[in-house]
Amino acid sequence: MSIRLPRGTQDILPEDAVVWQHIEKIAREVCQGYHFEEIRTPIFEHTEVFTRGVGDTTDIVQKEMYTFKDRGDRSLTLRPEGTASVVRSYVENKLYGEANALTKLFYTGPMFRYERPQAGRMRQFVQFGVEALGSANPHLDAEVLALLIEICNRLGLVNLKLVINSLGDKDSRDSHRQALIHHFEPSIEEFCSDCQSRLTKNPLRILDCKKDRDHPLMKTAPAILDFLNDESRHYFEQVKQTLDQLDIAYEVDATLVRGLDYYNHTAFELMSTAPGFGAITTLCGGGRYNGLVQEFGGPETPGIGFAFSIERFILAMKAEGVTLPERPKLDAYIVALGDEANQRGAVLLNELRKQGFRVDKDYMDKKMKAQFKAADRNGATCTIIIGEDELANEQAVIRHMGSGEQKTVAYEAIVTELGESIKGGLEA
Known part of the structure; x- marks a missing residue:
């Protein structure tokens, strides 16, 4: 019997490992310059960390998690993303203990999702991410985006497009939610079974459906920006103004929704525009999540973060012809x-x-x-x-x-x- 790699995994050989080390080194240095500190969490967690933190209506929870029972009949899951684990640790270790403190963290490590392997999307992949917890200041949203752009600049990536949107606060989202239900409900039987189950649970997730993205109702769906209340609209304007002052180019896309349930207010994706990069252009995604800490039993604490796959960054660097580091030579x-x-x-x-x-x-x-x-x-x-x-x-x-x-x-x-x-x- 031949012993081979499991499907969707890869060996990082020495000549490739130096590229990974380079990306991780640059990302760490930039984070430290922005006063973010490293946190390391377990590769597996209790399954509830992700069903509660990621959202039980997401594709990740419903279809992609590697979940198993241990010998004590406890349900455990290999982490599919980093934010839920970081927030769990933030609450469990009472990192919120100092009043009015801002906690700025970064992490890197393997994540696991059961999906069809393709270039830049593996079943085991490595994410680098940041989380800033404790402030609802829109200038922090801009700082997090500036950090991301600085990492890209240091790595030589220039063919990029930053897309942002606002998902609004709870009141804005509730208004948008009712409008989406009213929009999709008369023809919901024309949509896939996933969308049908999401209609009442989380209709915003219908907009992120890959199967029905060409349905005519998708193009005419109510946009969240039309339902922002004054507070949410003002918040989003401050984010955009700060990005303008930082000379960070962006586009507003009212159809952008994130694949996780915990986002509100600012949401964003960074895409590669390099010729030949591929059909899936997203390099990084993130946003604000002002209710996630409470989901884990912590105090009301706003947060914002992003994560990117190192595999996809390497593909983007190759597509742009960035000179990649080679194995170090001997003296x-x-x-x-x-x-x-x-x-x-x-x-x-x-x-x-x-x-x-x-x-x-x-x-x-x-x-x-x-x-x-x-x-x-x-x-x-x-x-x-x-x-x-x-x-x-x-x-x-x-x-x-x-x-x-x-x-x-x-x-x-x-x-x-x-x-x-x-x-x-x-x-x-």
Whole structure:
């Protein structure tokens, strides 16, 4: 029997891992500059965390979660997204304990959804996300979007379109909800079974249906922006004004709804406009969720956040021709001939690594020519050669692989000479 990867998963090999590390490093640095701090939550949670936090009318909860029973007959679920877990932790650990405090968090890690695998959409995928909890200030919405755009800019992504909408407060959404029911109800039998069940539970979700998106009633459905009360309209105007002041381009799309039930007020998606990126253009999504903390038993606490798939960011970077980082090269490769030289090489290897050099040596008992090939294959800038003569004279030969120049140096001068060789070649 052949043992293979489960469908919808992937191995991240060393040449690809450096790209992932690059994206994660940039995202972390930007978040830290915006005073966001890292939080890490479990890969699995009690199922109720997601049925309550994500919403039991969503496709995620109804169709896509990996749920199982443990030996104590408890229902557990591999996390399909990060926000619900972060909010659960926020409440459980009483991070709201300091009055009028704003908690700014970021996270990264694997998520799991059972859906049809395709480019950039896997059953196990990695998300990077942020959550800001404790403030209902519209300027914070703009800051979160500015953070997202800064990450993209630092990664070299420029072919982007930011789409925003307002889902309004509870009163605005209730008014819109009744209008949607009135709009769809006479012809609801023409829609899929999911939409039919959503009509009374959460009719806003009908607008996000992929099966019925071409139905004529979708194009004439009441827009949430027409039902915003004065407070919600003013809030949205402040968000847009701040984005304008930050010189962040955006489009307002009254049909934009998020796939999770906990959003209100600002909702947004970031899309790639790079030629050849693919039919599914969304890179990132997020929005404000002013009622989610209460769902987990915490105090009334507003929040806003976003998450993006690292896999999709990599596809966008490739589509835009962004130069991707390569596997790091070696500073030096030690070529040792004989047992005593290998022993000396092992000690030197340790000394150089302590000095911050990236170095390696042969452990396969290869001949000298094969060791040089290994050095070249690993992109070593220099080789450090230790043979019988070098041992007898307490010396080593440093050869610059690019120029072929080499120099014999005293053993105690290897660290200094190697540094000089890496900078600009060797001088006889």
